[in-house]
Amino acid sequence: MEHLAVLEADSIELTFGGRKILQNIYLKIRSNQVTAILGQNGSGKSCLLQIIFGTLAPTYKSVRWNGQYVKSPYRKQGLVRYLPQHPLTPSSMRVEEAFGWYGIHIDSVNYEKMPLLKNQRMGQLSGGERRFLETLMILFSPVQFVLLDEPFSHLSPIYVEQLKTMIQEQKSQKGILITDHLYRDVLEIADQTYLIQNGTTYLLSNPWQELVDRGYIPE
Amino acid sequence: MLSATWLFYRNFWVFSQAVAWGGWLMAGLPLGEELWSFLGLLFWLKLFSYGVIWILTHTFSRQGYCFYQNLGYSIPMLFVGAFGLDLLLFFGLLTLISWSISLF
Numbered sequence: 175m176e177h178l179a180v181l182e183a184d185s186i187e188l189t190f191g192g193r194k195i196l197q198n199i200y201l202k203i204r205s206n207q208v209t210a211i212l213g214q215n216g217s218g219k220s221c222l223l224q225i226i227f228g229t230l231a232p233t234y235k236s237v238r239w240n241g242q243y244v245k246s247p248y249r250k251q252g253l254v255r256y257l258p259q260h261p262l263t264p265s266s267m268r269v270e271e272a273f274g275w276y277g278i279h280i281d282s283v284n285y286e287k288m289p290l291l292k293n294q295r296m297g298q299l300s301g302g303e304r305r306f307l308e309t310l311m312i313l314f315s316p317v318q319f320v321l322l323d324e325p326f327s328h329l330s331p332i333y334v335e336q337l338k339t340m341i342q343e344q345k346s347q348k349g350i351l352i353t354d355h356l357y358r359d360v361l362e363i364a365d366q367t368y369l370i371q372n373g374t375t376y377l378l379s380n381p382w383q384e385l386v387d388r389g390y391i392p393e
Numbered sequence: 394m395l396s397a398t399w400l401f402y403r404n405f406w407v408f409s410q411a412v413a414w415g416g417w418l419m420a421g422l423p424l425g426e427e428l429w430s431f432l433g434l435l436f437w438l439k440l441f442s443y444g445v446i447w448i449l450t451h452t453f454s455r456q457g458y459c460f461y462q463n464l465g466y467s468i469p470m471l472f473v474g475a476f477g478l479d480l481l482l483f484f485g486l487l488t489l490i491s492w493s494i495s496l497f
Binding site: 227229246248249250251255256258260261262263264275276312315 | 404456458459464465
C-alpha cells in the first residue's frame with residue numbers, strides 16, 4: 175500500500191501588537207486530498223499558510239511532516255511550495271524559464287494557451303493570466319504539498335473552472351491546502367474544510383450548514 | 394544554489410558595483426602596491442552598500458523573496474551568497490586590472 179504523507183500544524187500562537195491573531199490551531203493536510211481553510215478577512219489565513227511554509231515566525235508553532243517536527247518546511251527539498259497573494263515571479267522572467275526554475279517541463283502542463291504564452295515575460299501578461307500561470311507553477315511543482323493563498327483571485331470564471339479541474343487532477347500526486355473567499359468554488363473541490371474563527375480552527379463535518387451556523391455565510 | 398544566487402544578485406548588481414567602482418575612483422584609482430592599503434576601506438564600503446541594499450530590498454521588494462524561498466533558499470543565504478559573488482566580481486576585476494597594468 176502506498177504511503178501517504180501528512181503535514182500537521184498545531185500549538186500555533188501568533189500575536190501582532192499584543193493582539194492574538196492565532197491560537198489553539200490544529201490542521202492536518204493529507205496527500206491526495208484538498209484541504210480548505212475559510213475565514214473572514216483578517217482572520218489569519220494567510221499568516222497560517224506562511225507559518226506552515228516556514229517564512230513567518232509565530233510565538234509558538236509545531237509543524238510536523240509524517241510525525242516529525244520540521245523547523246523550516248520550505249527549506250526541505252521536495253516538501254512544500256506556497257502561492258502568495260502577491261505576484262510570485264520576477265517580471266522580467268519568461269514563462270517557460272519560470273516553470274523551469276520550479277522543475278516543471280512546460281509541455282507537461284495541459285493548458286491550451288501555453289504555446290502562445292511560454293515565450294512571454296511574466297510582466298507582459300495580464301494580471302489574471304499571470305496569476306493563473308503562477309498558480310500552475312506551484313500546483314504542478316514536484317513537491318508533496320502545495321499551499322495556495324487565494325488562487326482564484328483576479329481570475330475570470332473560465333480560469334476558475336479550469337483551475338478547479340487541474341487542482342482535482344493534481345491532488346492524486348500531492349496534498350493541497352487552499353484558502354479563498356470564493357467559498358462555493360472552494361467547497362466544491364474540498365475534501366475537508368476548516369474554518370478559522372476567533373483565531374482558532376474548526377474542522378467542519380457539514381460545511382454548508384456549519385458555515386451558516388457560525389455566521390461565515392448568510393442563510 | 395549558484396544560479397539562484399546569481400538571479401537574485403542581478404536585481405541590484407549595477408548599484409552595488411557602481412558604489413564600489415565609485416569608491417575606487419574617489420580613492421584616486423589605486424593599483425598595485427597602493428591598492429593593498431585601500432582594500433580594507435573598499436571592503437567596508439561594500440559592506441555598507443550591502444546594508445543599504447538589504448534595507449531597501451526588505452522595505453520595497455520583500456515580496457520578491459517568495460520566489461527563492463519556494464526553491465528552498467532562505468533570505469540570509471541569498472544575501473550572503475550574493476555578497477560573495479559581488480566581492481568576487483569586484484576584487485577579481487580589480488586584481489585583473491592591476492595585473493594587466495603591471496604586465497605592460
